[in-house]
Amino acid sequence: MLGYTLRRMASAIPTIFIIVTLTFFAIRIAPGGPFDLERPLDPLILANLQRAYNLDAPLWQQYLIYLGNLVQGDLGPSFTRRDFSVNDLFAQGLPVSILLGSLALLAAAIMGTFLGAVAALRQNSWLDNAIVAIATLGITTPNFVIAPLLSLLFGVVLGILPAGGWSDSNPAYWILPIVTLALPQVAVIARLVRGATVEALRANHVRTARAYGLPGRVVVGVHALRAAMLPTVSYLGPTAAALLTGSVVVETIFGLPGIGRYFVQGALGRDYTLVMGTVVVIAVFVVLFNLLVDLAYAWLDPRVRYD
């Protein structure tokens, strides 16, 4: 198991290297640069700035400098937020995104599994139909609709929660963003769990367990649900990576200092290093969570072994 984990981690390095290289050159294809604002700069001044940021060097040289710094864990200076390095920005923003993302993920996993299992056990009842209908609505309603509605309802009309903003210490500010992030995931997970549970309940090993006369809650809880978790777990891997690295829409609408906005802000402002940094962080999260999913498989499914 340990050997497998180490091998997987080593194989992630070339993956990330390829992602970094492709991104580095892809973003340079976009016309314009970090200093192209609505008010053009004096050419003299533009030359000074490009020199200061090494942008006057040949592209391959800039690439080597970037790689060299990256290996040392330095993501470089931000072009559009000049008082901060990209590392500073992530040090401030990543904890916020991870906090919100993991709470949303936890809420979605618990709620989704519960609703999905209930729907499967009461298959084709009115409860099942209601859960499936709500889940479908949850999947199809985009968060840029849900977020302002929640903010208007709870922040402006009812006035019981902040309409936006952030506080590290006051969870009242966390509730609406978490709900917005979790809702579509609850819906997806509920549907996945329902489908897998319905199937697992008909599986041979569950029928065998029933034939042994095991009590219903053991059959469902230990034997059926455990098998039913497999598709959910493989869904949760990439989802966790996405949730924990922040959401542009949710952060913009609620005004949260996570890292989700940096990718879009960086891309629009041609903040090369900020875009690169975001890509690196997301790539690391995706690789990490895929590894965790594979390890979880071994634990959930007795047939899977890594040696």
Place this chain on the structure above:
Amino acid sequence: MPKTAISDHQGDYKKMKKRDLLTASALALVLSVAAASAETVMNRGNDTDPASLDPHQTQTVSESRVLNDLLEGLATVDADGKVIPGMAESWDISEDGTVYTFHMRDAKWSNGDPVTANDFDYSLHRIMDPATAAGYASILFPIKNGEAVAGGNMPLDQLGVRAIDDKTLEITLENPTPYFIQLLTHQSALPVHKASVDEFGNQFTRAGNMVTNGAYMLDSFTPNDKLVMVKNPNYYNADKVAIDRVNWIPFDDISACMRRFQASEVSICSDVPGEQMDYVKANLADALHVSPYLGTFYLPIKGAEGSPLKDARVRKALSMAIDRDFIAEQVWAGTMLPSYTLVPPGISNYVDGGITVDYADTDLFDREDEAKELLEEAGVAPGSLTIELRYNTSENNKNTMAAVADMLKNIGVNATLNEVEGTTYFNYLREGGQFDVARAGWIGDYDDPQNFLMLYTSDTPFNYPRWKNPDYDALMAKAAATTDLTERANVLSDAEKLLLDQQPIIPILSYSSRALVASNVEGYHDNLLNDHLTQWLSLN
């Protein structure tokens, strides 16, 4: 204390108070609650975070809002946007208008150091130093040798700035520049604290490192969250500053600011969503501030070689066909004013009421007829000319250009739309890219017509059509050398008449500033430069 003034920190105190009331620390906490409640806090919305708090690395309006609270230049502005003495309590101007002698007031930095003439001597040299790579150094080119120094063609010590002693600063200019004091209120002329720049290098703007001389000090800055400032006890006017703590909150999404305004979480929004103007007028009429702003929205015209657009008559015909009133009222919901001139109304140092364009008051149908005649004279048959209208992504730009395209159809000119993402768009224009008709906007840096008319002198990067006219350049040069303000205004107005007669640009709107201001905010006076320093505001 009003609801808007409760910061989340105080909310925390309240919760802690309940929980820990019976513990030994209760007394201390009650005391801190009392202290915190006495504090007046204002949450102010801003368009976006500052790219930097180093004034020499900034150029936008949203940065100036924050910086003008933290730092104060030789001159500053009052609640009405009028220039008043700042760190200099007075100044003398030499007979020929080229040497300014500033007499410093007794003022301190937030760490207690005195503010001296040397601080400004250092700061003005720093922004012009090519090594600083200051994006907006060019605005200070009126200072003697400024352009040569910033371009690295002359040593830094040749810059026309020197501290005669701690209390006296002398600035020498290239030419008499009647707007020079105005210019000193721009963020590029704000001072930085030399000792902390030397000690912390590019980290000198961090909270804890930054030393300021304005009404506020930096408490913390979390990107995309808020920038917190607290009152500077060493500020010379500190006893008149009513707001103790300012939370500047960036809003990428203007609607988000409006929701938080309605939830009384924010006292001022720096903009209003244009597409919700009807709702705002109906429901937030008392809070809505729409006021003329020193800026112009215009359409530069270029055209390929040999295109009819190279003919001034054709350009004039296009201009005549555009119904500015419709665009201002319908597309922009009355938040912009119709305009025919590049220099916006209400500007200082200009001819009374600005210049007038002869067809501005003509009925639109007559204008269209006249435009068709002009096209015919220029040999453009109806329906034979198709032009592309290019604009940067924005709902209002798109609607404006769609309206323009419709209007041009009335004089037999076909127009297609081409929407381009912002950075790409401005890069293309700056690089001298080819286009037919584009859109551009300009917000004045200082209250003087030169700041607008200089855009169309030959060889400025702002001159997107790359229009060159030696007479225009000569008039601008003459204005720069003219000290008599009336005479200068006349020369500048001649230049603008020439510009609008040749019509390389079609001005269509002048900007308004839009804001939401809570009813308990005092001291927010609408002004042309949209300057609202927090030190002039109070909450009741």
